[in-house]
Amino acid sequence: MVHKLIEWSLKNRWIVLMLATGLFVWGIFAVKKNPIDAIPDLSENQVIVFTEWMGRSPQLIEDQITYPLVTNLQGIPKIKYVRGSSMFGMSFIYVIFEDDVDVYWARERVLERLSTVTGTLPTGVAPQLGPDGTGVGHVLWYTLDAPNIDLGEQRAIQDWYVKFALQNVPGVSEIASFGGFQKQYQIAIDPNKLLYYKLSVPEVIAAVRANNNESGGRKFEMSDIGYIIKTSGYLKSLEEIEKIPIKNQKGTPIKVSDVAAVQMTGETRLGIFDQDGEGERVGGIVVMRYGENADEVIDGVKAKMKEVSKGLPAGVKFDIVYDRGELIKESVDSITTTIIEEMIVVSLVVIVFLFHWRSAVSIIIQIPITIAASFILLNAFDISSNIMSLTGIALAIGVIVDNGIVMSENAYKHLSEKYELWQNEQQKKLNEI
Structure with missing residues (x-):
């Protein structure tokens, strides 16, 4: 031959x-x-299932979320094994598939199985899939250099402007935000006042939920013009929350301000991000989608950053702290x-x-x-x-x-x-x- x-x-x-x-x-x-x-991508072919149930202990998370999910996800075809991890308020499930399985086919199978398992989980708990990236998908880390803006405002800029803009870059799976304060209204209830007014915590929660809502009405026409009737009841300030009535006792309404202190603050944090010992920073992690060209994704993100910088407040700029493009x-x-x-x-x-x-x-x-x-x-x-x-x-x-x-x-x-x-x-x- x-x-x-x-x-x-x-x-x-x-x-x-x-x-x-x-x-x-x-x-x-x-x-x-x-x-x-x-570097070569040697990570396993995996799908991550993330479930959040804040305020619960790791043992409770293990018993009511991690264990039911692990046992139900084990029957998926072409699966190697399932790993579970429980921590305070969070559960992580790692579903490892065979190496020759398409990652998006695997994600579809996991979603199908989750749709049948969700009913057995506690009320209000909704598992969600992690990004379609790999263990080496963190290609770029950046922070916002904003010396004259507080951390709450920086996190708002990151979550509601920068993140959405950078996620549109081809090849980017997720922009994971870190640092700063996520603004929220907090109602600190005084248990002694609850006891005095003979109220319970669920009654306070139900009153706030009932008064933070919007309902639709109907549409009618007048003079050949259509009008839509609706009621807008979303809370917009601390004063509106304080004035919410909880219960009526002998003709006197008991308001939220009578039993609790309402304040605007940040969500409870488990850590901070400090850069070069000069103070806390807010930023994000660019996660590359599975199978994409890392060099092209990084160039695309940097080009998008130049465009996004034009809309940032005065004095705010990007500071790249990790760039795999240089490596x-x-x-x-x-x-x-x-x-x-x-x-x-x-x-x-x-x-x-x-x-x-x-x-x-x-x-x-x-x-x-x-x-x-x-x-x-x-x-x-x-x-x-x-x-x-x-x-x-x-x-x-x-x-x-x-x-x-x-x-x-x-x-x-x-x-x-x-x-x-x-x-x-x-x-x-x-x-x-």
């Missing part, structure tokens, strides 16, 4: 050269399309430089030791063609250009050259033998004459 292939190649040299040129051009396009990252650039440049240097050194060694320019050219020309063709296979198997894959290509250059040298020497040996036989035959003919 090999003998016939070599024979056909020798007889059709121009076809072989055209095929090699086409393979090289295809490889060049594959290089441009191949995703670039600093990607340095890593790829380092490996690329090494590959080029190795190609030059190997070419010189081949020329010096063979000392035959046609044989040397036939060997050297294999190096760029083979490297370009290797990117076709990288794209076919969804492997990015990273430290590991490019290092493997650099190490393979020696194997490529060894193969060419062996084949050239073998061909030269057989040609020399044939040439020697031909010379002997010609000498015999001369002697006979």
Whole structure:
């Protein structure tokens, strides 16, 4: 088989050269399309289920949320195992699938199973899926440099302006906010006053909920104009909350202000984000979607940041604290430089030791063609250009050259033998004459 292939190649040299040129051009396009990252993604094929039930102990979370979810999610097809983790007010379920399973197919199966499990969980508890990213999907961290704005306002800017803008960048799965205060109304109930007025905490909660609502009416037409009637009862200030009546005792309404203190403050926090020891900051984490090109996603986020900066308050700007783009650039440049240097050194060694320019050219020309063709296979198997894959290509250059040298020497040996036989035959003919 090999003998016939070599024979056909020798007889059709121009076809072989055209095929090699086409393979090289295809490889060049594959290089441009191949995703670039600093490190290979070795994380497991997983789907994260996050459930929040604030104020509950880890043991209660384990018994009423984590355990029911783990036992019900174990029957999903093509699953390897399920891990559960319970902590104060939160539950995390890690559903690990087989490596050949499509991640979006896996997320659909988990959603289907969650729709049947939700009814068995406590009232008001709703499990949700984590972002469609991997363990190495955190490609960019940034903070807001806003020295003259309080942390509550900074977090509002991050959650209601910056986050929504950056999430529109192609390839971004989620913008995870951190730091600052999430503004909220808090009602601090005095238990002694509740006892005095003979009220309970559920009565206070029910009164606030009933007075923070909006209901629809109907539509009517007058003078060929349609009007919609509705009642708007959403709370807009501390004073409105304080004036909410809870109960009527002997003709006197008991208001929220009679039994509690209402204030505007931040949600209870479990930690802070301090930058360089200069104080607390507010920022976000850019999570890349599964299978995206990290380099393109980072460039897209940075371009979007320049656009978003125009709408930020005066004096507020972005401060990038972690940028994998720099690591990607340095890593790829380092490996690329090494590959080029190795190609030059190997070419010189081949020329010096063979000392035959046609044989040397036939060997050297294999190096760029083979490297370009290797990117076709990288794209076919969804492997990015990273430290590991490019290092493997650099190490393979020696194997490529060894193969060419062996084949050239073998061909030269057989040609020399044939040439020697031909010379002997010609000498015999001369002697006979």
